[in-house]
Amino acid sequence: MWRRHAPDPSASGPAPVLDVHRIRQHFDFPAAGRVVTNNAASTQPPRELLELYRSLSPWYENVHRGQSSASQHMTGLFEESYDTIATWLNARSRRSIVTYRNTTEAINAVMYSLLSEFRDGDNVVTTTMEHNSNFVPWYALSREILPRFGRRVDHRLARFDPVTGELDLEHLAQLVDARTKLVCVSGASNFLGTKPPLRRIRAIADDSGYPRPDGDSGSLLLVDAAQLVPSSSVDVQALDVDYLAFSFHKLLAPFGIGVLYAKEHLLEQALPFLYGGDMIAEGQVAPDRVSYNALPWKYAAGTPNILGVIASAQALRLLLDLVAGGRPRWFGTAEPLARDVVVSSMDLVARHTTAVTEQAMRSAQDVAGLTVYGPPPGAPRSPLVAFTVEGMDPLRIAEGLNELGVESRAGCHCATLAHRDLGLVPSGSCRLSFALYSSPDDVDSAMEALRRVTAPARIGRVGLRAAGRPYP
Template structure:
């Protein structure tokens, strides 16, 4: 199952980032595409398509057969949970559940906790959230729980309009002894800011909320859809209760989202979906149903088997492509991924993409009438830049960029709250976003096109 990676072996511990070597695994550069819509979805390396093809030759369902094919597919599927756990430095596969995307994973948390909310509780979220980490909680508080006569408040923390930074003091003022859950993004997909998760963890832990298990403190959920693709995320160090991300933003467009949750929470919570694999074998009777062991308690029905396997191996392939350890191929291997290898890989990705974002901002500052959102030059920012140009419709600008071969995006980017809070009318911006395979030339060409198209559209 090992792909034909280029055999470029160098001593263990390489600390450079060879973007040309990484780009050689993708088809889009040869087609002249300037791919700068990576916050929405990344491009797949060709090895993943080849792996998917090979897997189909021995495809069978998992946990539902005694054939050699079924047993082999089950082993690969279960191993994928180990890979996801290793990538996040989670304790084990028992802390992992898979869904279609981050949105579904967040909804799974909401429905699992739904009946645990007590009358008078509250949820604290923020104005910098993706709609997927606001609307489920808004709906729970405004539409679902009221039907059962339960009052739960959804509180929303503000952000600094100039810097784009979350107002942590305001968030702290909203958290009290009735805050069951704090929900924050790990990185804004509009502003590019990264809230201080360690500080927010401390705020949540000190809330004084009395939990059903006898413990004290609010739960913390992190939407890491924009954080995981360009950062090393260690869920044990962050001490998050829940964390979700989408594999389609990490090279694997196969409809897979990953939810990490502390094992005690998954063991105690009710499932989101019922039926199929989440039921303990033979343990259904008219008056009693027993659930499967973790993590399969959260795997109802036939899952996205091939998507999960290939998405997990996309993470291994990223390690090989970045090349922090060229003494072996991790893609296709069953060897556990060492935390140090993951950390070194993602640190190189972070450094590279941060440089691209800084270059984009510097180039943007030379465009007449351009207003960018989020941190200024020299300040940390996730690898994206959202902006508007005075007198230019952002949708028209994105369309014009597309005709120039620059794949940008215009809209609210599902960050509607922040766009409206900034008073943008329409609530939209143009955005370029970068991944590990982007180059400085991509950035320069994209921002040059922004300059030229803005001038043309203003005539």
């Protein structure tokens, strides 16, 4: 069973600023000498989480319908994990939480669930700042899948301002009409860093006039929150989103779990994405009739990634403890999460990651020929900076940074449409991205390395990893 102990009064709320030095001691990568500034791709796992995963093994068993104590124990831990995730997002209950492998699979699940509901002449509106995970499924739906069923569904793309990186809301509003079944937007761009105003987009979707099956009108709203959930507090009820997806590997937990939040009535009505065992009601399978399980298990076909779900939900609890410092309060327990602690902790994470991102943006101004994409300093931005340097291949920059021990990422970051709009295809951009454990020293190291890599006279002299041990 989980540890249960009384809350520690000294740890009743998070400290006013993140103690990054202390937080880093919970991770192995600093001792390996790594400057990890590619956190938008995946974050690092804290040591306790890996230990927790290992510690679950003596009681590992399949979940649901097992008679052994081990199975019942695992089922309890597994199901509680859904409550933790629900509270994290301020979902009404676990009935709105579905787990998949990642954001991509979650968005595909929405696409396949809605497949039969699109009417001839409907449309889907997305934007050109989407990750391919929130573009290609809708492209495939409208161009490849539904045409095979004789249905025409239009796929429309709202543009963004190439100078500010802001989503063109007027254009979006023009594209949304009474045939728009679904509006799909990124909550935070993984290339530009832009954070589109989700409440205004909700209002645009609400006003579309699209006739819903329940007699109401308005378009559905899906938010790709892969970059939003790890860097801010997200309240799905306040945002009134219909669907929201994120991946735990960007939130300290690389165990193959992604989350789909969906409004309960949508999950009730929709057809599942995957069919098979466990998603059916107990005993309710006959040759001519199958009944599905109660939510959320209707959407959990087959044996789930049990340890992955448990460890991922515990990552959220550990994050609260890391932010607060003091004696662990949440990690390793099943105590119902306090929503106010989630909000204040993630506000602190957001403040910290914003500060290091601004530090990087300021420092980038000193690099000759460097162009940063996305919102200007001071505007809302997810904790990343993507840039190009005149006359240099971004790939060469990333390789040069790596030689100096700084991990960045070059390419289109799967935001291919946005790179195309900015004339950056095929070479893309180079990106530095930050997480709660990123320190001002990391930024200094990265920017110093960037100055060395981009200084014309020094190119060619960069050849050795400046810090850290070689990879094993």
